[in-house]
Amino acid sequence: MGTSARRYYGAVEAGGTKFVCAVGDETGRLLVEDRFATSDPVPTIATMIATLHRLAGGFGPLTAIGLGSFGPLELRREAPCYGHILETPKPGWSGTDIAGALAREFRVPIGFDTDVNGAALAEHRWGSSQNIEDLVYLTIGTGIGGGAIVGGRLVHGLMHPEVGHLYPRKHPRDADFAGVCPFHGDCLEGLASGPAIIARCGRSFEALPPEHLQWEIEADYLAQLCASLVLTLSPRRIVLGGGVMNQTRLMPMIRARLQHWLGGYLRREELLGEIDAFVVPPRLGAHAGILGALALALHAL
Amino acid sequence: MGTSARRYYGAVEAGGTKFVCAVGDETGRLLVEDRFATSDPVPTIATMIATLHRLAGGFGPLTAIGLGSFGPLELRREAPCYGHILETPKPGWSGTDIAGALAREFRVPIGFDTDVNGAALAEHRWGSSQNIEDLVYLTIGTGIGGGAIVGGRLVHGLMHPEVGHLYPRKHPRDADFAGVCPFHGDCLEGLASGPAIIARCGRSFEALPPEHLQWEIEADYLAQLCASLVLTLSPRRIVLGGGVMNQTRLMPMIRARLQHWLGGYLRREELLGEIDAFVVPPRLGAHAGILGALALALHAL
Numbered sequence: 302m303g304t305s306a307r308r309y310y311g312a313v314e315a316g317g318t319k320f321v322c323a324v325g326d327e328t329g330r331l332l333v334e335d336r337f338a339t340s341d342p343v344p345t346i347a348t349m350i351a352t353l354h355r356l357a358g359g360f361g362p363l364t365a366i367g368l369g370s371f372g373p374l375e376l377r378r379e380a381p382c383y384g385h386i387l388e389t390p391k392p393g394w395s396g397t398d399i400a401g402a403l404a405r406e407f408r409v410p411i412g413f414d415t416d417v418n419g420a421a422l423a424e425h426r427w428g429s430s431q432n433i434e435d436l437v438y439l440t441i442g443t444g445i446g447g448g449a450i451v452g453g454r455l456v457h458g459l460m461h462p463e464v465g466h467l468y469p470r471k472h473p474r475d476a477d478f479a480g481v482c483p484f485h486g487d488c489l490e491g492l493a494s495g496p497a498i499i500a501r502c503g504r505s506f507e508a509l510p511p512e513h514l515q516w517e518i519e520a521d522y523l524a525q526l527c528a529s530l531v532l533t534l535s536p537r538r539i540v541l542g543g544g545v546m547n548q549t550r551l552m553p554m555i556r557a558r559l560q561h562w563l564g565g566y567l568r569r570e571e572l573l574g575e576i577d578a579f580v581v582p583p584r585l586g587a588h589a590g591i592l593g594a595l596a597l598a599l600h601a602l
Numbered sequence: 603m604g605t606s607a608r609r610y611y612g613a614v615e616a617g618g619t620k621f622v623c624a625v626g627d628e629t630g631r632l633l634v635e636d637r638f639a640t641s642d643p644v645p646t647i648a649t650m651i652a653t654l655h656r657l658a659g660g661f662g663p664l665t666a667i668g669l670g671s672f673g674p675l676e677l678r679r680e681a682p683c684y685g686h687i688l689e690t691p692k693p694g695w696s697g698t699d700i701a702g703a704l705a706r707e708f709r710v711p712i713g714f715d716t717d718v719n720g721a722a723l724a725e726h727r728w729g730s731s732q733n734i735e736d737l738v739y740l741t742i743g744t745g746i747g748g749g750a751i752v753g754g755r756l757v758h759g760l761m762h763p764e765v766g767h768l769y770p771r772k773h774p775r776d777a778d779f780a781g782v783c784p785f786h787g788d789c790l791e792g793l794a795s796g797p798a799i800i801a802r803c804g805r806s807f808e809a810l811p812p813e814h815l816q817w818e819i820e821a822d823y824l825a826q827l828c829a830s831l832v833l834t835l836s837p838r839r840i841v842l843g844g845g846v847m848n849q850t851r852l853m854p855m856i857r858a859r860l861q862h863w864l865g866g867y868l869r870r871e872e873l874l875g876e877i878d879a880f881v882v883p884p885r886l887g888a889h890a891g892i893l894g895a896l897a898l899a900l901h902a903l
Contacts, residue, residue, distance in 0.1 A: 373867075373868060451753070451759065456752055456835070457836065458736030458836035460870065462836055463833045464834055467834070468771055484866060530834065531764075532764045534757070564767075564785045566689065567689075
């Protein structure tokens, strides 16, 4: 094989609602992509493998595969359950060996991490946060998740960040809502995810008019999440993605409420006059997730 | 100078209540130490410099000096205010160029960081968390602060962790207490620091009997802080120090309430059966702060 031979990488974004599979290259270009709805683990994993084979068929063997998954995940390579999805609110999926299934089938290096750690890596490599060594990527959709890069490296410790399960203070107009998280009730995911909006308002966020009170409550909760991140991970940028953020009224309200919750304590221009560059949308937009998986494939080598 | 020549390092722990100055060596041994009460910045800094000169006099020139200070601090070397204390609740101290004062006087490398980042480094190097690359050190005293190491490195991003200003949910038996933080009222520092205990109970924590309800409230707030850290920085160990932790009833109550707040979501043995090794006291005890400053001096070279 000459040095000019092109290499192809597989990418899988494993979400609670849908799976996206793709083949891409090391420049962050997606050459082909397909998606399907998430069902039970066995048929979903079979479809994932068949889809990757089909997509790769047009190009050649895959050099590596990146898998960004909903979590929580076992990411410690020395652990017996490395590659598994752990106890998860997603019914039926706890204990699924998702990375192992790919490794056994394709026998190439598998880059495995949370979907949001992958998306953080993609925004860092190709998107909104190039040259920013400390950032958090949040997705607000079926669930609420956050990936984090500190000092240029993905955060892995005992586990990985699970910021969707922080508890915000209840909004005064939301005192009676118990939340929908099966583990915590009214944690952030329980109060501000897509399913939480349906439970509170009786309809999906896509159907809510921009002037609905829901958006003020939503912005307040997401701003509390951003404030907690500023005070712990100390990012230089927070990237807010996911379907719920398609409501464009949210972004400026979140920035204003973040300043409210910080209470003038951290007098950094980045958090004051320059806050529009501190809390930003993903530059990779809806592709942050699948490009995250591609970035994980490159990271695996 | 021969290779066997001994090197001496200065160390300053700049606290809101007292300053500790010391001279030590690269093995983490403190050779001499002195302390004095914190007053206004000008006389305090003059005493700090005079004390260091006096202590060093018995040994020889200092190779470097480490300064661990209460915060928030400007730690970005490229910033015009590098080395300054920023806007702080401590009256009179906002804007003090504390590291610059040392650098101008001694003309040696100055290792400068938060007192708690220093203590985290000392526990990592010589104490409870050797070989643990992801840890948080918390101090619960005049204020509440946390230092963090992620992937073996101190966390610095836009600033540094400021976890004492996270908002916990109010304890049901504490609903009427407004808190004492001048910026946030009832953030963690406002609800669970030494001054908060005095404001709520009318006496210092040293004077409270172990069976006092205060300790249950205190443990609940500190457990919420630990849960927030697990979900963001993902440490493999949390070290709890500071004067308030001298009440030995607290530690087991905090561990139990941490499990309560995590709600069984993260099913890691470290957070379940092995939690006694996850939330621990500092092995360096009351010396964690000044040894942190010594570790910062070594870190500066």
